[in-house]
Amino acid sequence: NAGVTQTPKFQVLKTGQSMTLQCAQDMNHEYMSWYRQDPGMGLRLIHYSVGAGITDQGEVPNGYNVSRSTTEDFPLRLLSAAPSQTSVYFCASSPDRTGGAQYFGPGTRLTVL
Amino acid sequence: EDQVTQSPEALRLQEGESSSLNCSYTVSGLRGLFWYRQDPGKGPEFLFTLYSAGEEKEKERLKATLTKKESFLHITAPKPEDSATYLCAVQANSGGYQKVTFGIGTKLQVIP
Numbered sequence: 001n002a003g004v005t006q007t008p009k010f011q012v013l014k015t016g017q018s019m020t021l022q023c024a025q026d027m028n029h030e031y032m033s034w035y036r037q038d039p040g041m042g043l044r045l046i047h048y049s050v051g052a053g054i055t056d057q058g059e060v061p062n063g064y065n066v067s068r069s070t071t072e073d074f075p076l077r078l079l080s081a082a083p084s085q086t087s088v089y090f091c092a093s094s095p096d097r098t099g100g101a102q103y104f105g106p107g108t109r110l111t112v113l
Numbered sequence: 114e115d116q117v118t119q120s121p122e123a124l125r126l127q128e129g130e131s132s133s134l135n136c137s138y139t140v141s142g143l144r145g146l147f148w149y150r151q152d153p154g155k156g157p158e159f160l161f162t163l164y165s166a167g168e169e170k171e172k173e174r175l176k177a178t179l180t181k182k183e184s185f186l187h188i189t190a191p192k193p194e195d196s197a198t199y200l201c202a203v204q205a206n207s208g209g210y211q212k213v214t215f216g217i218g219t220k221l222q223v224i225p
Contacts, residue, residue: 004156042117042215043157043200059212090156099213100145100204104156 002026004105006091012111013081021076021108023091031094032074033058033102034066036087043090049074050097081112115140115205117216125222126191134186134219136201146184148177149200151218157200191223 007022025032033048045058047066055066063085065077074093078085088109092102116139126132138146145164149157161170163179170177174195176187186199198218205212 040217042217043202044215045213092156098144098204101147101159101162102157102213103159104149106156107154 004091004093004103006089006105006108008108009106010109012113013078014113015082017081019078019081021078021089021091021110023074023076023105024072025074025091025093025103025105026072027093027095027103028071029093029095029103030071030097031099031102032068033092033094033099034064034074034076035090035092035104036060037090037107038087046076046089048099050099078110083112086110086112115203115212115214117201117203117214119199119201119216119219121219122217123220123222125224126188128192128223128225129190131187131189131191133188134199134221136184136186136216137182138184138201138203139182140203140205140214142206144204144206146179147202147204147213148175148184148186149202151198151200153198160199188221191221193223193225196221196223 004025030051034046035043049055049068090107091105094102118137120135148160151157161177166181178185198220200218202215
């Protein structure tokens with residue numbers, strides 16, 4: 001099992017550019033989520049999904065879109081990047097459909113200039 | 114509002130020097146409390162889930178305990194490879210989804 005994989009590992013964007021962060025898991029988990037981690041703050045939930053075709057907003061959803069067409073994949077789209085979106089992004093999945101104990105990917109470090 | 118406070122922010126131990134990390138929480142109806150380990154430049158790694166006061170879980174040199182207001186992660190005779198940031202998170206039985214709130218973490222350094 002590869003677990004949760006994320007690409008790219010690093011990305012630099014200019015303000016206003018758009019991009020998609022990729023996330024995949026091979027554990028057949030229904031629950032998947034996206035978090036951002038900023039210095040001095042705990043992990044904050046952006047969006048989550050409880051199964052293919054079902055997504056919902058978390059704590060900090062503005063500026064981000066998600067879709068879930070398969071159980072395995074859960075991409076995160078930045079619509080128009082802003083410097084405030086500079087962060088480390090983690091994708092996670094959970095065998096618990098409510099998203100209890102989660103298994104995290106290695107992260108994507110994003111810088112927006 | 115759900116809150117998680119971890120202390121200390123940083124802890125430096127000599128190899129073999131046992132200690133405890135604290136996680137205080139405020140939540141309206143606890144569904145679960147989770148401990149994670151995070152190494153620099155990596156994603157959090159799940160360690161334990163605790164569900165009710167009095168519960169304990171162990172893994173190698175780590176032991177997690179839970180009361181109604183806080184959780185402790187006890188580290189017995191730590192080794193340098195235990196150096197990492199340890200995150201605590203709580204899941205509440207409230208809101209439109211079962212929100213998980215993370216603490217900022219305790220950065221542990223174990224000196225040989």
